[in-house]
Amino acid sequence: MKRVLLAVLCLLLVAGCANVPLESQPVVVSGERQGQGQNAEAPEPEQGIDSLTLVREFIRATLKPGQNNAAARAYLDDQGRANWRPSRSLTIIQDTFGTVYDTEPQPDPNTQVVNVRGIDIGTLDQNSSFVPDYSSALLHVKVRKQQNGQWRIVDPPTDLYATEADFSENYTAVPVSFYSESSNAFVPDRRYVVAKPQSGLPGRVMDLLVDGPSTSLAGTVKNLLGEPVEIDTNVKSLDDGTLVVPLTGLTGVGENIRNLIAAQIVLSLQYVTSARIRILADGAPLVPNHPDWRLNELPAYGASLSLSLDLPGLMTVGGRVRSLGDGAPVPGPVGNGGYDVVSAAQSTDGKRLAVVDRTGGQVHLRIGDLGRDLPLVSLAGSTLSRPTWRPGASEVWTVADQLTVARMVLTPNGQWTPLTVNATDLTQQGGISELRFSRDGARVAAVIAGQLWVASVVGGTGDSIALREPRHLQPHDLQNVVDVDWLSQDTLVAVTTSTSQPVVKVTVDGQRMDAFNSSNLTPPVHGVTAAPSRQIVVADASGLWIASVLGEVWRPQTHSAKDADPFYPG
Structure with missing residues (x-):
């Protein structure tokens, strides 16, 4: 009987162990904001803090590491901790903000309303993209003294609030790439992901890719990883350092699209990993005979958008067009005075x-x-x-009388024909004095009433093109803009009449702005041209100046001329 009982016990132990995996991979919390996940413990607030400090510390705790906003949840009463379900939207406020008591008296002496006063600089929306804003942030927070004598929040806000410094510390910007069929190029879609743990960054970026482009690029780019494609299992690293991206739902997808998907993934993950990337589709290599990828193995998508070294750029001076390379007039009537040139643009x-x-x-x-x-x-x-110029050499845009975005298209018979652009979303913001295509053709930058705007280009050919999703960049700190150009696909250089910041660099979403050194410049600055891997050229009251990076002192352009306006192709 003892031997029988021992045998039965062993069988039960073996059966129980069969439900325990011998090896498990860490689960990547992909794409989640700090408000998602399971409950977690966090330190209680300091004993005896007043209600104003309580609310300030609550906001400071919003982005502290931990599942389910555990650090912020610690400032709530028991009911709030159990029921608070904050939205995925994150409002970012300036670092300096105030907390004051509401002037409206409360019937219960153990209840107070604390007003949070600050400046809302933008929102991180549900696509994890930054939407700029500049408005007064006024938040009402009710607090109540608990039986233990400690103040706690009883009506936590629906949206999350965090300071700009905390946001910068806890989030990292990633230009996620999406494909543009019209230019055969990949367009960066600037998104923000939780920075820690660092090992989970590739998984969070892949979630953004599968979810598709942000609202600002909807209709402009193609989502190659849309339904039914999805991530099969966790994105993980092997012992040899290879990053494995397992996909499913690609049955019947041709090799050309598979190559584009591989490029999209590698281009996007380059900002969060330097590892070799193994891309699988239902367990097999996504692209046959090419399981592993590195950035330098990708075809040169968008190569036609790059500027040739043989094109040094041009400038308009005294009604004529001259070369930036040697200062000589260009051939023909534009260079010899046959036309009174006001402005000009060279095709890419x-x-x-x-x-x-x-x-x-x-x-x-x-x-x-x-x-x-x-x-x-x-x-x-x-x-x-x-x-x-729109990418290529067959379409030119300009703005007539600051209100009508005009588009001239070269027809097969060699005639330039006007076609319409639905630019109502942009023109209703005010008069447009400058309009510049990004060299991938996905966006335009515009100077409207001295302020900087960006809009997406939706549609391909015919009369179906529209400018959508206009975004006002740095609405408070960037004023009196007179010219703009694209330094890269997701970065702009703008010049202003300001003496303190005549030249600035701005991200395409307006989340960040940096001022260039103003040494040697003679305000006002009135023109700028920029391009990838090219020196930035600005025009001021004395002539042309060049620089390459922030902080560099501006140097005279070799063939500078007073009243010159520089321009690179595009």
Whole structure:
């Protein structure tokens, strides 16, 4: 009987152990804000703190590490801790904010209302993208003294609030890439993910890719990883350091799309890992015979958008167009005084020019081959903004009389034909004095009433193009803007009439702005041109100046001329 009982006990132990995995991978909490997950313990607030300090410390605790906002939840009463379900939206306020008692008397002496006063600088929306704002943040928080004599919050806000410093410390910016069919290039979609634990960053970035582009790029780029594609299991690192990205739902997808998906993943993950990336589809290599990827193995998507070293850029001086490279006039009437040139733009391949020409009391648009006569096109007005080329050499945009975004398209028979742009979302913000295409064609930057805006370009051909999702960048700190250009796909350089910050660099979402050194510049600065891997050229009251990075002292451009306006192709 003892032997029988011992045998039964062993069988039960073995059966129980069969439900325990021999090895388990750590679960990546992908894409979650600090308000998600299971309850977790956190230290109680300091004993005896007053209600004003309690509310301040509650906001300071919003982004502290821990599941389910455990650190902030510790400042709530028992009912609040159990029931608080904050939204995924995060409001970011300036570091300096105030807490004051509400002037409305409370019937219960053990209950108080604390008002939080500060400046709302933006919101991290449910797509994990930053939406700029500048408005007064006023939050009412009710607190109540508990039976143990400690103050606790009894009506926590629905949205999360955090200071700018805490946000910068706890989140990292990642330009997630999405494919643009119109330009055969990948467009960065700037998003923000929780920085710690660092090992989980690739998983959080992959979740953003699968979820698709943010609202600002919806309709502009293609989501190659949309349904039915999904992440099969956790994104994980192997012992040899290889990062494994396991996908599913790709049955029947052709090799061309698979290569684009691989590029999209590698381009996006480059900001959070330097490891070799193994991309799988249902357990097999996503691209046959190419299981592992590194950044330098990708095809040169968007190579046609890069500027040739043979194109040094141009400038308009005294109604003529000259080379930035040697200062010589360009061939043809644009360089020899045949036209009174107000502004100009060179196509990205360098072969064509679009010129705003002054004749009498009006300005007209001319487009044609560099070095030849430029025919007039059917567009004129009291003012035309400096032209800007859409990727390629067959479409030019300008703004007529600051209100109408005009678009000229080269037809197969060689004629430049006007087509419409639905720019109502942008023009209703005010008069547009400058408009610049990003070199991937996904966005435009605009100067509107001295302020900087960005909008997405939705639609491809015909009359279906629209400018959507206008975003006002740095609405409080960036004023009196006079010109703008694209330093990279997601970074702008703007110049202003300000003496304190005449040249600034701004992220495409407006989350960050940095001022360039103002040494050697003679305000006002009135023009700028920039491009990837090129020196930034600005024009001030004395001529042209060049610099490459923040903090660098501006140096005279070799062929500088007073009243010159520089421009790179694009």
